[in-house]
Amino acid sequence: MYVTLNNQGYQLVALGNFPDAIRDEFPTLPLDRYCGGKFRYRRLSQYRIRHASTWELELLPHRPYCQATQYNSVMGGLLRKFLPLRIDPSTVIRAGADAVPLDKTLEWQVDVHQCRVIVNDDTRGVLVPEGPHRDGHTYSMIAVVDRQNIGSGETHLMPLDSDEPFLTLTLRAGEAIVLDDRVMRHHATDITAPVGQKGHRDVFLLAFNTWPERRYGEAYEAAVLNGTWRVGQ
Template identity: 30%
Template sequence: MPTSLNSPTPSLFDAVQRDGFCFVTADTMQPLLQSAGGLSDWTHFAESWNRLGPDPYLAAKGRFRRRRHATFTARANGTIELAPHQPHFQSLQYNALQGDIERWFEPIEPAMANGASLRTILTFCNGFFSSLAFGISQWHVEVHQFRIEANTGEAGEPTPEGSHRDGVDFVLVLLVDRHNIASGTTSIHAPDGKPLGDFTLTRPLDSALIHDPRVFHGVTAVTPLAAGEEAHRDVLVVTFRAKP
């Protein structure tokens, strides 16, 4: 059985089933996460974004962001296991910019991969997504730490591939921090391009839950509010894909 989750989860289920996505404010997400586990290492977890390595694949195309990556196996009965480090792969169908190549990124630091905050987030996702997909017993889970940096005269691009799908079943996008940036608005579109909604993740734990086969998503470029000061947007992206 999927991990049980407390109210207001039913309303989020309804939104994702109806619309293919929902925006969850930090005020709602925090108690939901705490019903799944603890966030005792959150401060250290958030600080780990200061130690992300560069994304060499984007740098080669004149763009820049930092990231780390880890893979897990989750079972609908609740068990979640860290898998051996492996590349991230998307087909050209889902990533026209960097598809059909194995992309190796620095692994998420072991203390973070096994820490309370990430395990709680994965437990929540496992329960929520498994409850939306009865019959799926096992998931391939990928976790991405992203830092998008912006400079004066050079905007940061959270989704340089544009509005897209990830080629998975479900996606969580969770804001960890944003500092000295403007914009970064998430937009959701139907496959025919019809706009379905937009929102901006502004507070730590603000989140988006997305049923990837049904909708496209993208994020507008971010720019510094104050010139000459560090500007970044830190997010955690978790994807769930059914394993055969």
Template identity: 30%
Template sequence: MSPAPRTDHDNFAQSLRGDGFCFVDGETMRGHLLQHGSLQDWPAFADSWNDLAPDQYLASVGRHRRRRHAVFRAGRDGAIERQPHQPHYQSLNYNTLQGDIERWFEPVHDAIAGGASLTTVLGFCRDFFSTLAPQTQAWHIELHQFRIEARSDEDGQPTPEGVHRDGVDYVLVLLIDRHNILSGTTTIHTADGTELGSFTLTAPLDAALVDDARVFHGVTAVTPQDPQREAHRDVLVVTFRKTA
């Protein structure tokens, strides 16, 4: 019997196993998401980035970022359940700029957290990352809505901590919108700084899948294309950490 033909899902997994990362274009990503649910509320989901709260932890160093945060738990085959609101914490080993502090961010709105689009994204992540970790029975999931603002007198910094790891197992970075910006190139590195690859998320649903235990990642600064107009980069970041 001939082996079953390889699927894009298989290719994603092979890339993460072999290279530690994978870029997925928006149209391909849309197709995979729709295998896990609906994106029927996408306009409202994307619009929710217009109601993010300032990141007060960065304000003191003059960097402009807005965000909301939520925590979920999922079994490898079971329901994905939102957890009580809690701080986001990273050690200094992973975040030299803001490590070793509990950072409390405004929560993701209930309608967004329980909506079709986010449920679909989380379902895709659970099923895909579980194929890479077949012994894992449960996941701690954190998600972040980020808006990076670029101004005429100051670049926007998607990763102000520099090239880094998040201290989790797997990461999805999903582009929601780019408005009037240039650059914002994602770079992937080994621990010694060697660059393994780079790509720029430019279209809605363009995605990066990252094996955070193996590689480091960063994003170059964004600048306004037209300095007289508002400029921003909106992404959803979802992290998965093994709990059992």
């Protein structure tokens, strides 16, 4: 698998079926208690990657996750503590790295979020609490592992200066989109389920930054918390 971002800054990637060992982990994900509801469940791990004959992964010491408020007005400026992944995400990391494609002469830092969003009569299936946004990374990847008994959940890509999408699509299980987060915003509509029933959407959310511009570590966290962090630090 080796494709290149198109002239609009995104690329669709066919991943195929995920193994049962990965799919079976999603029902066990712990609640993401930072969202203000019981609709999202999540684990997170962070990696340093470098290319030899293939992309090699180094699992980084587990730390809280944080984003600057300029990118996440709902949960930015917080140290969010998630449990680490219990599965091997190397296949999806390499797929994203090759789809960009990342510069193989550089080392990169990668965030890997494993998420389930549920929906039922009592729970709204909110995929993106912060609305149309950038994540504040260089490249992002949304990889859908499973969709069960749901409608909607459309992915929207839009310019930085408009809420009018230039791309609207529904990613199916085994499909992913990779995008240049510097040149666009993205959003996803809520998922829905039939009345009296429940459904869910399982995804991996990945973020890639060069190692010198990593969104990881004590210095990054301190700069985010005191409001001094800027892109390029």
